[in-house]
Amino acid sequence: MTGDRERFRPADHPNDHFLLTTVVGSYPKPTWLNRARDLHDDSSAFDDEAWDEAVDDASRLITGEHERAGLDVVCDGEMRREEMVEFFARRIGGYEFNGPVKVWGHNYFDKPSVVSEVTYDEPWLREEYEFTADVAERPVKVPITGPYTLASWSFDEAYGSDETLAYELADLVNEEIAGLVAAGARYIQIDEPALATTPDDHAVVGECLERIVTGLPDGVRIGLHVCYGDYSRIYPELNDYPIDEFDVELANGDYDQLDVFTGDDFEPDLGLGVVDVHTTDVESVTEIEANIREGLRVVPPENLTVSPDCGVKLLPREVARSKIENMVRAARNVENDLDSGAIDAGGRTT
Known part of the structure; x- marks a missing residue:
């Protein structure tokens, strides 16, 4: 792919170096939006029109919150979504739902079943993207759950092969x-958390990605986000993926797997998680600067994207906002140090 990252540099960017800052996707929903959902689900008095207005207001609010934090590329925090598989399965022909499944702790989601051939019956994210792009002053990223995860995290009652189902979904x-x-989108993120749990299927994911990018024009940036797992089982094979950026969750493991990517030439840009989304402790700007410099051990600055480890929706909203604000400040500070020569391109302090 040829998704040029320079297109996302703000016109008023203060430094010569540019570390692209963004988010992985999800963000805590305002408390009032959760209350509005309950009212919409339980009362005809809170009708579809009222619910749509509430979601629009939340999307506008969180997009603005991302921009005020200084992110170069924003999204609306997935205000229109709940669970990353269920949301898409409800929009794909061939799926049906049979009730909630317990996934962790006291959390449940409606795990879908594929009962017939999957079909594309309606746009999934067009409304979300067009609304966000209209209210945003910065470029907008679109996260989308990948076909391998959509297949792996569903019951298959039609295909008899997760691989075949994944290719159809791709x-x-x-x-x-x-x-x-x-519609104007130029930054697409494919989320494949299932690859971290079944990494032997890296070739299946590679074929899915080939199908996904078929026919796309130049200038569309494709990222692949894979949650924490054994990255050594998919590297260096991922160098052959048709992606511009590989986004990893390493902050919560203190970068113990970073050396996986230093042994061979790392081909895509590195999307590096630099704040831990599993703790409410807000990392200091200085701590995040050190995390960013870890990424410079793998790629030069012009190939480094800075983001949280993963979606931040399970954090308190104030914590999520503070982590992102500190992350952006840290990125700008590292750019200053790169411009001045205090840090060389290898991430070492001079």
Whole structure:
């Protein structure tokens, strides 16, 4: 792919060096939006029109919160979504739901079943993207759950093969992304958390990605986000993936796996998680600067994207906001140090 990161540099960017800052996707929902959802679910008095207005207001609010934090690329924090598989399965023909499944602690989600051929019946994210792009002053990223995870985290009652199902879903994702690109989207993130739990299927994910990018025009940036797992089992094979950016969750493991990527030439840009989304402790700017410099051990500054480890939706909103604000400040400070020569391109302090 040829998704040029310079297109995302703000016109008023203060430094010569540019570390692209963004988020992985999800963000804590305002308390009032959760209350509005309950009212909409339980009362005809809070109708669809009222619910749509509430979601629009939340999307506008969180997009602005991201921009005020200084992010170069924003999203609306997935205000229109709840669970990352269920949201898409409800929009794909061939899926049905049979009730909630317990996934961790006291949390449940409606795990879907594929009961017939999957079909693309309606746009999944077009409304979300167009609304966010309209209210945002910065470029907008679109996170989308990948076909391998959509297949792996569903019951298959139709295909008899997760691999075949994943390829069929990849074709649908391609159709969805083509529509998003037509609407103006230029930064797409494919989320494949299931790859971290079953990394032997890296070739299946690679074929899915090939199908996803088929026919897309130049200038569309494709990122792949994979949650914490054994990255050594998919590297260096991921160098062959048709992606611009590989986004990893390493802050919560104190970068103990970073050396996986230093042994061979790392091909894509590195999307490095520099704040831990599993703790409410807010990392200091100085701590995050040190984390960013870890990424410079793998790629030069022009190939480094800075983000949280993963989505931050399970954090208190004030904590999430503070982590992102400190992350942006840290990125700008590291850029200053790179400009002055205090840090060389290898991440070492001079």
